[in-house]
Amino acid sequence: MKLLDGNSLKKEILDSLRLKISTYSAKPGLAVVLIGDNPASHAYIKMKRKACDLIGIRSFFYHFDLHVSQSKVLAFIEELNQNPEVHGILVQLPLPPGYDEQKIIQLIRPEKDVDGFHPINLGRVLAGMDALVPCTPAGVCALLKAYHIQTEGKHVVILGRSNIVGKPLAALLMQKSNPGNASVTVLHSKSHDLESLCQQADILIAAIGQPLFVKPSMVKPGATVIDVGINRVENSSGQVLVGDVDFDSVCQQCEAITPVPGGVGPLTIAMLMQNTVKAFESQMGFSSLSDA
């Protein structure tokens, strides 16, 4: 059984981005916007800004208190859209109740939408065009590619249909691309035939946010299992992080598997950095998002 190590791949990707950025006289800039004081959001932002520091991206942190008006946030996003030093804009989700998440996301200029959440970026992904791809799906593809896991012709089963993981990942893996060219099945809470379809997967990807949901009976011997879940659960020794896959039992029968933590998670940040550099290069005219 091969362990798919997201941390070492993240390091490789960040190293190569750092090298690339060092050759540019201008520096990419990432604006991170937070509303309120969710501790998990603070922790994520800290990790993202640390990655920026490490590779030479300037990060700008804008913190609004919980009661800022939506119109003020929108006006601020508009300023960031116009700011030539800001190449990527990230609004840390989830927003506190009372804000119109879609309205805020859709105001971000698609060229600066480094989270890849704007519908135009999702549409470009679905159409097989170049795009700022949502970071977690991009991370899964990066992992498959780095470990030379063939997807062409294979049956990929994705558990979960979220807008930030399941749906864009399905879109990516069915394209004429590498990774891609897979037979792709998307399953979710309403699926009648979940277990039997999972059993057929050459590559099983779990992204449903249900701790330890995937059991050995759902996995074909020799399959590759990618675990996107990050769930906080209580056990006798306090809070621990577990994935959507029952790793200890599933790992014995698969060809390759991601650990949690240390699998897909680190790559989400690496892909955010990659998107920011891509957005920078495109805005500086070094490259452009093409329609190929």
Place this chain on the structure above:
Amino acid sequence: MKLLDGNSLKKEILDSLRLKISTYSAKPGLAVVLIGDNPASHAYIKMKRKACDLIGIRSFFYHFDLHVSQSKVLAFIEELNQNPEVHGILVQLPLPPGYDEQKIIQLIRPEKDVDGFHPINLGRVLAGMDALVPCTPAGVCALLKAYHIQTEGKHVVILGRSNIVGKPLAALLMQKSNPGNASVTVLHSKSHDLESLCQQADILIAAIGQPLFVKPSMVKPGATVIDVGINRVENSSGQVLVGDVDFDSVCQQCEAITPVPGGVGPLTIAMLMQNTVKAFESQMGFSSLSDA
């Protein structure tokens, strides 16, 4: 075996649109742009304009000769974008060689993109938001709904991954909606396991443009079979239209099936009319595309 009759459903939909339009003092307007003289394109446009006439949509036909410059076409699209009497813009595809199809499509204001080909409309479909949905996938959904064919929890297998049928249809059927909530599999020319996955489909949708590709061995007894293909083939009596499904042999073992012609085809035009009315209503402020 139930025959899913697209012609009668088309008539119902057009009747109801006609009634609706008759209550409005202003009339929806659809601009149809053709470059060159492809006979099939002329035939399609004639059908579309006839449907417009029938229900009270004003159609404007703009015909450019084969050697018009792309910049002239783009400037003209921009005029149509600004024209308040034009609520929908349709550029008849395929374009002759030498034109940048994506550039032309992406210039159409998304609110007027009644073909639903703009990436932002595709992205809205993928994200489960209200959108101008590509007409053929919308027609398949209309047919499933009209005939009360349950999709929730069912396994839908889609043969084909085109940007105008397979991919948006997969996106529609995996949403939390009705039709929708299906387990969705997308297969294509690279799929290794095509036949065995087709055999598992509760609803099998063929959209690959391969005459008579789907044989009885690929269909589960009792399945619903939707044939999106329209292929011109030669036989002893001249040219005939056949679908992607070998209808005569497959129909004997399925619960319900679409004929070709007379199945999905007519609904594509009905959905174009529906999109044009929707675009009109949205632009007139009678309703708006929501992010629900």
